[in-house]
Amino acid sequence: MDAVSKRFADHLAVDALSFSVDRGSFFSILGPSGCGKTTLLRMIAGFIAPDSGEIAIGGKSMRDIAPNRRPVNMVFQQLALFPMMSVGENVAFGLGQRGMARAERIRLSHVMLERVGLHGAANKRVDELSGGQRQRVAIARSLVLEPTLLLLDEPLGALDLKLREHMKIELKQLQAAFGTTFVYITHDQSEALVLSDRVGVMSHGRFEQLGTPQDLYYRPQTPFVAGFVGANNRIVGRATRKDGAMVEITTADGWMIRARSHGAIAVGDAVEGFVRPEVASLGRLAAELPGGQPRHAGQVQSLLFDGANSAVLLQESRTRRAFRIALPQTGQFSDLKPQEPVLFSFDPERAVCFPARDQNG
Amino acid sequence: MDSAVRARWHGRLSLGLLLAPAILWLGALVILPHVELGVLSFRERVSPHNYVASLAQYKTFFTDPLYWNVFVRTALMSVAATVLTLLLAFPIAWTIAKLSTGRAGSLLFILCLIPFWVSETVRTLGWMILLRESGVLPALLVKLGITAAPVELLYHDATILVGLIYTSLLFMVIPLISSLESLDNALIEAAYDLGAGGFAILRTIVIPHAAPGITAGCIVVFMLTLGNYLTPTLLGGKNSQWFTEQIYTQFITRFNWEQGAAFGFLLLGLSTAMVVIGLKITGQRFGDVMRRT
Numbered sequence: 001m002d003a004v005s006k007r008f009a010d011h012l013a014v015d016a017l018s019f020s021v022d023r024g025s026f027f028s029i030l031g032p033s034g035c036g037k038t039t040l041l042r043m044i045a046g047f048i049a050p051d052s053g054e055i056a057i058g059g060k061s062m063r064d065i066a067p068n069r070r071p072v073n074m075v076f077q078q079l080a081l082f083p084m085m086s087v088g089e090n091v092a093f094g095l096g097q098r099g100m101a102r103a104e105r106i107r108l109s110h111v112m113l114e115r116v117g118l119h120g121a122a123n124k125r126v127d128e129l130s131g132g133q134r135q136r137v138a139i140a141r142s143l144v145l146e147p148t149l150l151l152l153d154e155p156l157g158a159l160d161l162k163l164r165e166h167m168k169i170e171l172k173q174l175q176a177a178f179g180t181t182f183v184y185i186t187h188d189q190s191e192a193l194v195l196s197d198r199v200g201v202m203s204h205g206r207f208e209q210l211g212t213p214q215d216l217y218y219r220p221q222t223p224f225v226a227g228f229v230g231a232n233n234r235i236v237g238r239a240t241r242k243d244g245a246m247v248e249i250t251t252a253d254g255w256m257i258r259a260r261s262h263g264a265i266a267v268g269d270a271v272e273g274f275v276r277p278e279v280a281s282l283g284r285l286a287a288e289l290p291g292g293q294p295r296h297a298g299q300v301q302s303l304l305f306d307g308a309n310s311a312v313l314l315q316e317s318r319t320r321r322a323f324r325i326a327l328p329q330t331g332q333f334s335d336l337k338p339q340e341p342v343l344f345s346f347d348p349e350r351a352v353c354f355p356a357r358d359q360n361g
Numbered sequence: 362m363d364s365a366v367r368a369r370w371h372g373r374l375s376l377g378l379l380l381a382p383a384i385l386w387l388g389a390l391v392i393l394p395h396v397e398l399g400v401l402s403f404r405e406r407v408s409p410h411n412y413v414a415s416l417a418q419y420k421t422f423f424t425d426p427l428y429w430n431v432f433v434r435t436a437l438m439s440v441a442a443t444v445l446t447l448l449l450a451f452p453i454a455w456t457i458a459k460l461s462t463g464r465a466g467s468l469l470f471i472l473c474l475i476p477f478w479v480s481e482t483v484r485t486l487g488w489m490i491l492l493r494e495s496g497v498l499p500a501l502l503v504k505l506g507i508t509a510a511p512v513e514l515l516y517h518d519a520t521i522l523v524g525l526i527y528t529s530l531l532f533m534v535i536p537l538i539s540s541l542e543s544l545d546n547a548l549i550e551a552a553y554d555l556g557a558g559g560f561a562i563l564r565t566i567v568i569p570h571a572a573p574g575i576t577a578g579c580i581v582v583f584m585l586t587l588g589n590y591l592t593p594t595l596l597g598g599k600n601s602q603w604f605t606e607q608i609y610t611q612f613i614t615r616f617n618w619e620q621g622a623a624f625g626f627l628l629l630g631l632s633t634a635m636v637v638i639g640l641k642i643t644g645q646r647f648g649d650v651m652r653r654t
Contacts, residue, residue: 045554047550047553047554066553067550067553067554068553068554068555068556068557068558069556072554073554073555074550074551074554076547076550076551077547078545078547080545080547080548080550080551081551082548082551082552082565082566084566084569084570085565093552093555093557093565094555094556097555097556097557097558097561098556141555142555145555145556
C-alpha cells in the first residue's frame with residue numbers, strides 16, 4: 001500500500017493528506033467528529049472521488065476504479081447487514097458477485113463463520129443475532145473476500161461499553177489471525193491506542209501526528225495531540241524564562257510551572273503546557289514527594305474513583321486552577337477527603353510545552 | 362352506576378361512534394348491494410314478474426365466446442397495464458425517494474399529483490384532443506414529415522394502455538416511494554462495496570426490500586384498471602371490448618340486471634383470483650402488503 005494524498009474541495013474536508021500503511025498492519029485514524037476521517041475512508045473505498053491526489057492500494061492506482069472493483073472492503077458504522085438474507089447469505093454475498101459456484105460459496109461462508117466464532121449461525125436471520133455477533137458477521141462478510149485492505153468505520157460505536165471492550169480485543173485477535181491490513185477510524189482514543197500498530201491523529205482535514213500509540217502518548221508533537229490522546233492537564237500562559245530545553249510557564253493569574261519545550265519558544269511567547277495525571281506525584285507531607293522537583297500546594301476538590309484508573313481532582317491553592325493526578329495503585333490515598341490540603345509535584349522533563357495555537361481551541 | 366362501569370360504557374360508546382361511519386359505509390354501499398346482486402345473479406326470468414333460481418346467467422357467460430373473449434382480453438390488458446405502470450413508476454419513485462433531496466423531491470411528487478386535480482373525464486378528453494385524427498399529435502407528425510396524412514391514433518389497444526397507465530401511475534408511485542425511502546442507503550453501498558453491480562444490487566437488495574410496496578402498487582393498479590370503465594370506452598371506442606362495458610350494457614341497454622349482476626360477480630372473482638395468484642407467486646402476505654400502503 002503506497003502513499004495516499006488527496007484534497008477535497010467543498011470546505012476542504014481532507015486537506016492534501018499523505019500517508020502510507022504497511023501491509024498486514026493495523027492503522028487507525030483518530031479524530032473528533034467532523035475532522036474529515038469518514039470522508040477519507042469513503043475516498044479509499046471509492047464512494048467519493050478525490051479532487052486531486054492519488055490513492056494507491058497494493059501499488060496500483062485506484063483512480064477511476066469503482067468501489068465494486070477495488071480490493072477493499074468496508075465494515076460500515078451501522079454494519080449494513082442485509083436484512084432480507086440469512087447470515088450465511090450475507091457472508092456469501094460477495095462471493096456470489098464474483099460468480100463463484102453455489103456449493104463452494106456456501107462452504108467458504110461456513111468456514112468463515114466458524115473462524116469468527118459463529119459456527120452454525122448460517123441459517124439464522126440477521127435480527128436474531130446479538131450486537132457483537134452482528135459485528136462479527138459484518139467483518140466475516142468482508143474478510144471472506146480476502147481484501148488487500150479492510151476499512152472499518154467506527155464499527156464499535158453502536159455497542160454498549162462492556163461489549164465494546166470485549167470487541168476491541170476480538171478485533172485485534174481477528175486482525176492478527178487473518179493478517180489483513182486494517183484501516184480503522186474512530187473518535188475514541190482508547191480504541192485507537194489499544195488496537196493499532198500506527199495511528200494518525202486527524203484534525204481539520206490534516207494529520208496532526210502520525211506514529212505508534214506510544215509516540216502519540218509519550219511524545220506528542222502538537223498541542224492538539226497532547227490534549228486529544230489520553231488525559232492531560234493543560235496549562236495556558238506565557239513563557240517567562242528559558243534555560244536550555246526547559247521553559248518556565250506563568251499563567252495569567254500567576255501560577256508558575258516548568259516544562260520541557262517543544263518547538264521554537266522565546267521568552268514572552270504565549271504557550272500551552274501539558275502534564276499527564278500519572279506524571280505528577282501526590283503527598284500530604286513534603287517528605288513524601290520525590291526530591292528535586294518544584295512543589296505545588298493544592299486542595300482536594302473531588303475524588304474520581306474508577307478502580308485502577310482512579311484519580312483526584314485538585315485545585316491549586318492560590319489560583320484555584322484544576323489539576324488532575326492519578327492515584328497510585330497502592331491505595332495509599334484512599335482516605336483522601338474533599339477540601340483536604342495536599343502537596344503535589346512533577347518532573348518538568350516529563351511535562352511538555354508548545355507554542356500556543358492561533359485559536360484557543 | 363359506579364364510575365368504573367360508566368367509564369367502560371363511555372369507552373364502548375365512543376369506539377362505536379368512531380366506527381359507525383365505516384360500518385355504515387361498508388354495510389350500505391358494499392355488502393348490501395352485493396347481497397342484492399348475488400341474489401339477482403342466481404335467478405332467471407321465466408315470464409314477467411316470475412323468477413326462478415337458476416345458473417342460467419353464468420351458463421350464458423361460459424357458452425357465449427364473445428363474453429368469454431372480452432373477459433380474458435380485459436384481464437390480459439390489465440396485467441399488461443399493471444406491468445408497464447410498474448416499469449414506468451419505478452424510475453420515478455427511485456428518483457423521488459433516493460436521488461432528489463429536500464425540495465426537489467417534494468416538487469417532483471407534486472408534479473405527479475397535479476394531473477389528479479382534474480377529473481378523470483377531462484384528463485381522458487385531453488388525450489382525445491391530442492390523439493384524434495384532427496388532433497395535435499397527428500398534425501405534428503405531418504408537419505415533421507413523418508406521416509403523409511394525419512393518422513388516427515385513437516381506438517387502438519396501445520391507446521387504451523397509455524390512458525390506463527396515465528390514470529394509475531400515481532397509485533403505483535406512492536407505495537413505491539414509501540418502500541424505497543425506508544431502504545437504508547448503507548445497504549446499497551455495502552452491496553456495491555462487496556462487488557455487486559447496479560443490476561445485481563437492484564435484484565438482490567432493492568427489489569426484495571421494496572417487494573411489499575411493489576405488490577401493493579400492483580394490486581391497487583390492477584383493480585383500478587380492471588374496473589375502469591371511462592378510459593377504455595373513451596380511448597378505445599367500439600373496439601375497446603372492456604368487460605365493464607358488457608356489465609354496463611346488460612344493466613342499462615338490455616335492462617338485463619340478472620345477467621349484469623352475474624358479470625359483476627365474475628369480475629369480482631377474477632380480480633380476487635389474480636390478486637391471490639400474484640401474492641402466491643411473489644411469496645407475500647396480504648397483511649404485510651397492506652401495512653406498507
